Amino acid sequence: MSLFGNEIKEAIISLDIASVGQLTNKALADGVKPKQILDDGLLIGMAVVGERFKRSEMFVPEVLMAAKAMTEGLNIIKPLLAGEDAKGKGTVVLGTVKGDLHDIGKRIVAMMFEGAGFDVIDLGYDVKPEEFVSKVKETNACIVGMSAMLTTTMMQMKITVDALKEAGLYDKVGVMVGGAPLTVEYAEGIGAKYSPDAQVAVEVANNIVQ
Numbered sequence: 067m068s069l070f071g072n073e074i075k076e077a078i079i080s081l082d083i084a085s086v087g088q089l090t091n092k093a094l095a096d097g098v099k100p101k102q103i104l105d106d107g108l109l110i111g112m113a114v115v116g117e118r119f120k121r122s123e124m125f126v127p128e129v130l131m132a133a134k135a136m137t138e139g140l141n142i143i144k145p146l147l148a149g150e151d152a153k154g155k156g157t158v159v160l161g162t163v164k165g166d167l168h169d170i171g172k173r174i175v176a177m178m179f180e181g182a183g184f185d186v187i188d189l190g191y192d193v194k195p196e197e198f199v200s201k202v203k204e205t206n207a208c209i210v211g212m213s214a215m216l217t218t219t220m221m222q223m224k225i226t227v228d229a230l231k232e233a234g235l236y237d238k239v240g241v242m243v244g245g246a247p248l249t250v251e252y253a254e255g256i257g258a259k260y261s262p263d264a265q266v267a268v269e270v271a272n273n274i275v276q
């Protein structure tokens with residue numbers, strides 16, 4: 067791993083919010099690409115935190131601080147990522163499903179979509195099916211994207227797909243889903259396209275609109 071990536075990763079793991087910002091700015095000043103900062107530093111740091119949370123070596127308050135540290139870096143690279151490609155591919159309505167407060171992955175997907183030229187309407191987290199439906203209707207979106215990180219909230223994706231069908235919108239919009247507990251089989255079963263990460267999500271979105 068690159069030196070800057072390792073430093074940013076370590077700053078996230080040690081919950082050093084200020085250093086993540088400083089190191090991100092320094093890496094950019096040294097000519098490191100925003101996407102590389104995301105992949106080699108921010109994402110890897112958060113992945114380690116995720117593993118430690120799973121093993122009960124870190125707890126919710128620490129995970130929240132790590133998320134804050136990661137956000138510090140994300141906010142700096144966001145405008146730069148967004149400027150890397152052409153605009154005008156269409157509107158994507160994005161959100162984390164009802165009952166689910168995890169939004170870091172979804173925000174990364176939003177950034178990558180913007181960078182790839184989509185207009186993104188990010189509804190945030192804990193988004194109810196009817197909110198997805200009304201925003202798709204209002205904006206004439208070409209894609210609706212849902213994120214879920216809990217096995218207990220995944221089923222909100224099917225409920226939202228059903229609500230889109232009921233509103234007569236399902237055939238007019240591409241439905242994309244992602245998040246750690248999901249599988250291709252689950253996605254296909256509810257009539258949605260699955261992406262394991264933000265990079266693949268951009269490829270899937272490009273395929274939907276081409």
Ligand code: B1M
Pocket residue numbers: 109112113115116117119120126127129130133165166167168169170171172174175210211212213214215216217218242243244245246247260261262263264265267
């Ligand atoms: Co929570 N949490 N959490 N958590 N949390 C997980 C998800 C968990 C796997 C940890 C564990 O126990 N191993 C576990 C879920 C278990 C399960 O359901 N099977 C869990 C739990 C249990 C909980 C609580 C219930 C804990 C509690 O209170 N006892 C609680 C639930 C709250 C709620 O939502 N109602 C909770 C709370 C929290 C925090 C608030 C502390 C915090 C969230 C802060 C925030 O998001 N602002 C948090 C975090 C940070 C995590 C972990 C550690 C990290 C998640 C993350 O941000 N990863 C997570 C453990 C883990 O995942 N290893 C965990 C980094 C992010 C870049 O990856 O989100 O996977 P990810 O996104 C990727 C892909 O999934 C994909 O692309 C992204 C970028 O590449 N992707 C998409 C995501 N959405 C997509 C959409 C697409 C396409 C691709 O198309 C539209």
